[in-house]
Amino acid sequence: MSKDTEAMNTPAMRQYSEFKSQYPNSILFFRMGDFYEMFNEDAIIASKVLDIALTKRQNQIPMCGIPYHARDNYLSRLINSGHTVVICEQIKNDDPNTKLLSREVVRVISPGTIVEENLVKGFENNYLCLFFAENDRIHLIFADASTSELIPYSFYKNEKEKIQTQLKKFPPKEFLLFKEQALKWANLEILEFFPITILDSNLISIPKEGTLGEIKEVLKTFLERNFKEKNFILNENLEFSDGKFLEMDSNTVESLDLVENQSSGTKEKTLFSVLNFCVTAGGKRLLQKKILFPLLSEAKILNVQEKIELLSNNVKTRMNITEILAETSDLERLLSRFRAKRALPRDFKTVLDCIELAKKLQILLKDLSYLFDLSISELDILKEYLEFRLSTETLPPILGGDGQFLKNGFSEELDKAREAKSKGKDWIIELEEKEKIRSGFGTLKIKYNKVVGFYIELSRKEAANAPKHFLKKQTLVTTERFTLKELEDIERLILSADDTIQRIELLEFEKMREEVLSHFQVLTKLATNFSELDYHISLARCKDEYNWILPKIGKNNELILTDSRHPVVEKYLKLGDVFVKNSIQLDGNTNSIAILTGPNMAGKSTFMRQIALNQILFQMGSYVAAKEARFSIVDKLFTRIGAGDNLTAGESTFFVEMKEASYILNNRTEQSLILFDELGRGTSTYDGLSLAWGIIEYLSSLTIDSKRTKTIFATHYHELTELEKENGVFNLFMDTLEKEGEVTFLRKVKQGKAKKSFGIYVAKLAGIPKEIIDRAGEILSSLENNKKEIIAKRKKEETLFSIIEPSSPNLKKITDLLDRIDPNEISPKRAHELIYELKSFTAKQ
Numbered sequence: 001m002s003k004d005t006e007a008m009n010t011p012a013m014r015q016y017s018e019f020k021s022q023y024p025n026s027i028l029f030f031r032m033g034d035f036y037e038m039f040n041e042d043a044i045i046a047s048k049v050l051d052i053a054l055t056k057r058q059n060q061i062p063m064c065g066i067p068y069h070a071r072d073n074y075l076s077r078l079i080n081s082g083h084t085v086v087i088c089e090q091i092k093n094d095d096p097n098t099k100l101l102s103r104e105v106v107r108v109i110s111p112g113t114i115v116e117e118n119l120v121k122g123f124e125n126n127y128l129c130l131f132f133a134e135n136d137r138i139h140l141i142f143a144d145a146s147t148s149e150l151i152p153y154s155f156y157k158n159e160k161e162k163i164q165t166q167l168k169k170f171p172p173k174e175f176l177l178f179k180e181q182a183l184k185w186a187n188l189e190i191l192e193f194f195p196i197t198i199l200d201s202n203l204i205s206i207p208k209e210g211t212l213g214e215i216k217e218v219l220k221t222f223l224e225r226n227f228k229e230k231n232f233i234l235n236e237n238l239e240f241s242d243g244k245f246l247e248m249d250s251n252t253v254e255s256l257d258l259v260e261n262q263s264s265g266t267k268e269k270t271l272f273s274v275l276n277f278c279v280t281a282g283g284k285r286l287l288q289k290k291i292l293f294p295l296l297s298e299a300k301i302l303n304v305q306e307k308i309e310l311l312s313n314n315v316k317t318r319m320n321i322t323e324i325l326a327e328t329s330d331l332e333r334l335l336s337r338f339r340a341k342r343a344l345p346r347d348f349k350t351v352l353d354c355i356e357l358a359k360k361l362q363i364l365l366k367d368l369s370y371l372f373d374l375s376i377s378e379l380d381i382l383k384e385y386l387e388f389r390l391s392t393e394t395l396p397p398i399l400g401g402d403g404q405f406l407k408n409g410f411s412e413e414l415d416k417a418r419e420a421k422s423k424g425k426d427w428i429i430e431l432e433e434k435e436k437i438r439s440g441f442g443t444l445k446i447k448y449n450k451v452v453g454f455y456i457e458l459s460r461k462e463a464a465n466a467p468k469h470f471l472k473k474q475t476l477v478t479t480e481r482f483t484l485k486e487l488e489d490i491e492r493l494i495l496s497a498d499d500t501i502q503r504i505e506l507l508e509f510e511k512m513r514e515e516v517l518s519h520f521q522v523l524t525k526l527a528t529n530f531s532e533l534d535y536h537i538s539l540a541r542c543k544d545e546y547n548w549i550l551p552k553i554g555k556n557n558e559l560i561l562t563d564s565r566h567p568v569v570e571k572y573l574k575l576g577d578v579f580v581k582n583s584i585q586l587d588g589n590t591n592s593i594a595i596l597t598g599p600n601m602a603g604k605s606t607f608m609r610q611i612a613l614n615q616i617l618f619q620m621g622s623y624v625a626a627k628e629a630r631f632s633i634v635d636k637l638f639t640r641i642g643a644g645d646n647l648t649a650g651e652s653t654f655f656v657e658m659k660e661a662s663y664i665l666n667n668r669t670e671q672s673l674i675l676f677d678e679l680g681r682g683t684s685t686y687d688g689l690s691l692a693w694g695i696i697e698y699l700s701s702l703t704i705d706s707k708r709t710k711t712i713f714a715t716h717y718h719e720l721t722e723l724e725k726e727n728g729v730f731n732l733f734m735d736t737l738e739k740e741g742e743v744t745f746l747r748k749v750k751q752g753k754a755k756k757s758f759g760i761y762v763a764k765l766a767g768i769p770k771e772i773i774d775r776a777g778e779i780l781s782s783l784e785n786n787k788k789e790i791i792a793k794r795k796k797e798e799t800l801f802s803i804i805e806p807s808s809p810n811l812k813k814i815t816d817l818l819d820r821i822d823p824n825e826i827s828p829k830r831a832h833e834l835i836y837e838l839k840s841f842t843a844k845q
Helices: 003-005 009-023 039-050 068-080 160-169 179-185 212-227 252-254 270-276 281-292 297-312 317-327 333-341 344-370 375-390 413-441 487-516 520-546 568-571 602-621 655-668 683-703 718-725 761-765 770-784 812-820 829-843
Strands: 029-031 035-039 053-055 061-067 085-091 102-109 127-134 137-144 149-156 170-176 195-199 446-449 453-459 472-476 478-485 559-564 583-588 593-597 628-631 638-640 673-677 710-714 728-737 742-751
Touching: 009 029, 009 102, 029 039, 029 068, 029 297, 035 039, 035 068, 039 061, 053 718, 061 068, 068 085, 102 212, 102 413, 127 179, 127 212, 127 453, 137 160, 137 212, 149 160, 149 212, 149 344, 170 179, 170 212, 179 195, 252 638, 270 281, 270 520, 270 568, 281 520, 281 602, 297 317, 297 520, 317 344, 317 413, 317 520, 333 344, 333 487, 333 520, 333 568, 344 375, 344 487, 344 520, 375 487, 375 520, 375 829, 413 446, 413 487, 446 655, 453 487, 478 487, 478 628, 487 520, 520 568, 559 602, 583 602, 583 710, 593 602, 593 683, 602 628, 602 638, 602 673, 638 655, 655 683, 683 710, 718 728, 761 770, 812 829
Parallel strands: 029 085, 127 170, 170 195, 593 710, 593 728, 638 673, 673 710
Antiparallel strands: 029 035, 035 061, 053 061, 085 102, 127 137, 137 149, 446 453, 453 478, 472 478, 559 583, 559 628, 728 742
């Protein structure tokens, strides 16, 4: 037997190996006394991630450990590194004859199954995603165990863009799939971007039929295995189903910086950061979802507008409501901890506080005519139940066993046990004094040790005269030990106090947890109401803070903005800067396609983005950044803004651009809004111009019940402005002021077309060397004068075509002459004659 094998062949290590075999791909926290120990490969990985010492057990087995009380700090670092951790705890032995402690796995924590308060950071959702494909369908089931939310989606396997969009909106911390499916769908790009957990088909059965119900059962089984809890229930959320909300693909979400800034990777300078006045975690989560899923229902849009108006007109009451909301806890996550058996004693006090705050809010909101629909009577039943049990003398402890959470008087047995624990020492002293007087032994002492317990020790001489009520307990060489019936009663109470307290508190804790869960629906409704109220107040704050106006709902596929602003750019302007307001009028008929020209840096992209963002604000039910606004409800919003490649897939910038354009053109409807920016610039000028021209003609020729898709097409191809007289096409341009070689970008949108692009001027501003700028000016002048070729920069040499002006009538004679010549058949004599003939044309120039 090798030394390594021998080291692993101890009772404790055999026990470790048994648990490790059940979770081979996870890091096992194996409780040994006051530490969690890790061994072998787990120890090597953990020591590097956690930056802790790697030692050896019996000088053979790699080992590292962490103190059990500091577990959460180390757990978070492992989880954030993408690892799954298995918690294996010691439990009390029922067999007194064995020295080996029993152990059991109490929790499996993976990146997508975190509910523990100390591990879930911030307000963000923590999504887990189950991938399952069958036949021509791909199912994605998103779940957030920390909020008990489940969101199912089904796609056809060729709908890759829709799949990527949902993964962008619900970015999972963990991606689940079976090994068999991973091999089959290895070429699916989406699998490359998320931490993957391979499901063991021996432990969790692969769905046979592939129905949505079976696939949800897989997810449920995975969660039950991780939480060691049967019947782990999630709330299915169908609000975000296809067809219920404004569709925005992943490119649109990214390019508009809706919830994450592309440049910084943070929420700074996003639409979310502008709208976020929320004071609750649930409100922030809801705000993020509302931005990503704007409404399609006119009635729902009007309902939100009405609530904003109610809250906006009563600023003082709104401030009082906000103060109350700020005191509420994340009830959504709290309820998930109750379901996952991860609730803490203090969480009951949190539930009580939320009920009290809800009653205060209902009174304030009633005066505003704001509907805050709750079953107060049911909440009062739960409140009464908890108040009857929960201690009000002190704050409930954070952890079980760290202090009193059941009130005095609730249980007589519990009260006696607590008294024994707190006053037991005084009882012993009182009994000692009493027996000194009663027995006449002035030096009598009541002592204690772990083997004998409490006892009175007398010398042999004193023992001979011991009172009759002294009961002999132990005889030693020189002394005798006695006990008393009263001492035995006190001893029984003192020694059993901890066990009694723990037994009663655990039993009542579980009863109270079940009682809270029996009111789960009404508490979930309360959490939703808190979040929605916080969200509506946030939008009301935006209306007042940014001077936004109430948009009207149009009926004729129209989009009319007067003096509109970009809500994000305007907020983050430097002190003293003023945002230049602009107007636009689009419809599905005579003004359906705007060709927007103008120089770089003049504000074309900003103008298009502000139109898109205001459309989103409108369909959220929000007020918008404009002087006046009228919108029709849009079913899909598409943007093709910015350039990028996909090198890992071998896709060039231009190919990516064309793929995005193809998706837009094939999925648009007459109710959509399209924003194209510089389409066609990734290829040659004539290729790009031709494609752009064809796309505009295509969009202008499409009519469905006399409606075209509203489109803004920003471009540097000035030739496209010639399409203005086509169906629904009109020209807009970004105005500039040119004076003495200097250009001022006015950032004002006007009717008509730009005179030029000022690209060379922008290059000059960027610091391109003057020699290059001057040469670029020469080349541009040559091109603009329609010369046949650009002259390379070299020593000046006259050639036939360089000395003949393009307007000369001789130029056509020369070209006609050359066209008649076949170089393969011409004789040397004839060639010589032609040279003189051509020379004569140049002489006449």
